[in-house]
Amino acid sequence: MSRVGVLGGGQLGRMMGLAGLPLGMEFVFLDPSRDACAAQLGELLQAGFSDIEAARTLAGMVDVATFDFENVPRDSAHALAELKPLFPPPMALGACQDRLEEKRILTELGISVAPNYAVSSRTDLLYGLDQLGWPSVLKTRRLGYDGKGQVVLRDPEDLERAWQALGDDELILEKFIPFEAECSLVAVRGQDRETRYWPLARNVHHEGILMLSLADDFDAELQAQAEVIMQSVLDYFDYAGVLTLEFFLQDGQLLVNEMAPRVHNSGHWTIDGAETSQFENHLRAIAGLPLGGTSATRQSLMFNWIGKLPDAEKLLSIPGLHWHDYGKSSRPGRKIGHATLTHANRAGLIEQAQRVAALAGGHFPALMRQLPGFSA
């Protein structure tokens, strides 16, 4: 079975490792950090992501390669791809690294996105605001994640603060979408182009960080709408591996917020609640193996642990709770674990979810009330 090289040794790489070991795969993770949390699942090649020689060394150690984050420098990805198959395709990686380019491609494919303008000067910003109106969201084109590198402009007083914070970078100004809900579609496409979609997840964010994902919470019509959009993106890139689309839902229509050329936080529920997890299917796809089924086997709600872990012992007493500790040190704002609560039916899921939220505390009780049917 394959030796898999992963650029990045974070929790996504770690969960790939956890899914791949039973398939008989072996892993080498390239990561600059000595304590990369994926390293427990394989070998660690400690090197910077822009170290081209290290990317070539990785290629020499494996049969196939992938990445667990989208900011892999272009030159490293290309150096690796010259020597060994790299999935998802570097072209998709490049497109997802720039919010402006990403929206340009989606628009070219006829897919709706938030109206937007490129901003590289104060003049551009004022012009964009004039066109889009208030509120709007100013974001860095590159390297933003978990809500970092973006500011909502609600009134003229926010302008100076936003420009001070972001003005040194190339930016994009987006219309603020007063969405009814956020959701995401995770799909996998094999090298033979066979494609499978997991059910849409409903996502709740707090200060730009994903906190809750409720699996399979939308009707077949919306699922079909999301799959049509996904299909055209997968075809455009001649994609192989897992791809995620984040959506805003407004008036029954989906707008793509962003895409991620990788396994995604909103798909973690698939480990415990789907026939095959996103991690396993990603590995099957890149190794040229047949794909597994993607249907939900039960109701699932994922809780993200940010900054610190709640009391595992108390939470594990809740029936249907599955614990995932990434083995990372605590730091404010850092994703260090998650739990997925599963249940055979929605009523039972809601009942147990109230207990999880109460025990986990913090913002969880209030955030959970944003899930239809979950308010106590």
Ligand SMILES: Nc1ncnc2c1ncn2[C@@H]1O[C@H](COP(=O)(O)OP(=O)(O)O)[C@@H](O)[C@H]1O
């Ligand atoms: N144009 C927008 N309108 C409304 N909310 C937005 C907009 N852009 C971002 N957000 C909110 O901020 C969150 C994070 O933004 P996103 O663009 O997905 O960046 P990141 O790469 O940090 O996930 C979104 O999930 C959404 O809740």
Ligand SMILES: [Mg+2]
């Ligand atoms: Mg996002």
